[in-house]
Amino acid sequence: MALQxxxxxxxxxxxxxxxxxxxxxxxxxxxxTKLGPALGGCRVKPYSSEAxxxxxxxxxxxxxxxxxxxxxxxxxxxxxCVMADTVxxxxxxxxxxxxxFFQGRYITAEDVGTxxxxxxxxxxxxxxxxxxxxxxMTARGxxxxxxxxxxxxxxxxxxxxxxxxxxxxxxxxxxxxxLKGHPNLYVSDLRADRVTEAxxxxxxxxxxxxxxxxxxxxxxxxxxxxxxxxxxxLTYSIICxxxxxxxxxxxxxxxxxRGHVLYVPDFLxxxxxxxxxxxEAQEPYDQTACEAATDRLGDRxxxxxxxxxxxxxxxxxxxxxxxxxxxx
Ligand code: NAD
Numbered sequence: 120m121a122l123q124x125x126x127x128x129x130x131x132x133x134x135x136x137x138x139x140x141x142x143x144x145x146x147x148x149x150x151x152t153k154l155g156p157a158l159g160g161c162r163v164k165p166y167s168s169e170a171x172x173x174x175x176x177x178x179x180x181x182x183x184x185x186x187x188x189x190x191x192x193x194x195x196x197x198x199x200c201v202m203a204d205t206v207x208x209x210x211x212x213x214x215x216x217x218x219x220f221f222q223g224r225y226i227t228a229e230d231v232g233t234x235x236x237x238x239x240x241x242x243x244x245x246x247x248x249x250x251x252x253x254x255x256m257t258a259r260g261x262x263x264x265x266x267x268x269x270x271x272x273x274x275x276x277x278x279x280x281x282x283x284x285x286x287x288x289x290x291x292x293x294x295x296x297x298l299k300g301h302p303n304l305y306v307s308d309l310r311a312d313r314v315t316e317a318x319x320x321x322x323x324x325x326x327x328x329x330x331x332x333x334x335x336x337x338x339x340x341x342x343x344x345x346x347x348x349x350x351x352x353l354t355y356s357i358i359c360x361x362x363x364x365x366x367x368x369x370x371x372x373x374x375x376x377r378g379h380v381l382y383v384p385d386f387l388x389x390x391x392x393x394x395x396x397x398x399e400a401q402e403p404y405d406q407t408a409c410e411a412a413t414d415r416l417g418d419r420x421x422x423x424x425x426x427x428x429x430x431x432x433x434x435x436x437x438x439x440x441x442x443x444x445x446x447x
Pocket of ligand 1: 253289310339342
């Protein structure tokens with residue numbers, strides 16, 4: 120069945136389109152293509168209303184514009200949000216058709232609720248799909264960002280301070296692999312098998328009382344880890360991880376700054392994945408160039424942290440300003 124297409128006019132957004140068919144409802148938001156084609160994943164979730172789908176597509180596409188801009192990429196930000204209990208091959212084929220509507224101005228990828236296998240199904244219908252797993256590059260970028268934060272603080276010789284990787288999924292486990300041999304590496308995950316795997320790589324499982332000794336915290340599980348309940352009492356020197364939306368509220372960035380917790384904005388620390396998609400989109404894919412670009416995230420982190428220090432603002436504020444300078 121052909122998709123019904125409706126264009127919405129949303130101030131601040133370049134193009135927002137809904138695609139509907141029987142049992143299919145999808146919103147694709149292109150926040151900005153000023154710097155280049157919009158990159159951003161395809162999220163499939165049992166949203167409770169279309170208003171919620173739209174809100175997510177708007178919020179996430181804007182976040183992608185900021186992430187790409189800050190990472191120095193010539194790509195914009197977009198997002199595809201599908202309202203469904205679970206992903207199916209038919210949904211992914213319809214997503215592929217919807218993506219084709221933008222004729223290359225939007226490139227989709229895996230996201231919450233979709234896997235590489237799912238997006239490959241969309242890829243049977245459209246060429247505008249990232250097919251590589253960006254997780255290794257995300258892990259590499261998290262470590263480049265963390266090292267930059269350590270250099271910025273200039274308190275220790277290197278990364279060999281007590282360090283906690285929370286979440287041992289695609290990104291977190293890769294971080295642990297890259298840190299193999301680290302003498303002070305703590306990990307946690309809800310899944311015991313993943314903790315066991317990390318222990319085999321030399322990590323120790325984090326116990327409740329260990330938290331107060333942790334110097335560097337790498338959240339690589341879910342977001343909202345800095346909450347109203349803990350923001351005033353966190354004692355880590357550095358927070359720098361892959362999880363999206365680590366702050367329950369953006370205003371906490373300043374609370375952390377005043378509490379001497381160096382928070383590297385998540386959308387900067389986790390930009391390795393989008394760098395991978397950007398390099399994939401520039402055929403032929405050059406792994407060495409992609410790795411070098413990911414490592415340069417460290418320089419960007421230093422620039423953000425130094426600007427923030429100079430301006431007396433939280434790194435999040437400095438990061439937003441630097442992203443906006445290229446976007447507007
Ligand atoms: P994943 O689903 O592969 O792994 C997440 C892991 O966190 C799982 O092992 C899960 O059991 C664990 N977990 C969940 N709740 C936890 C808790 N309370 N304590 C400890 N562990 C917990 O996800 P991923 O691809 O590794 O991504 C990790 C985070 O980074 C996510 O927030 C994701 O949105 C974000 N991110 C990922 C990428 C990427 O390239 N994969 C890019 C940017 C951002």
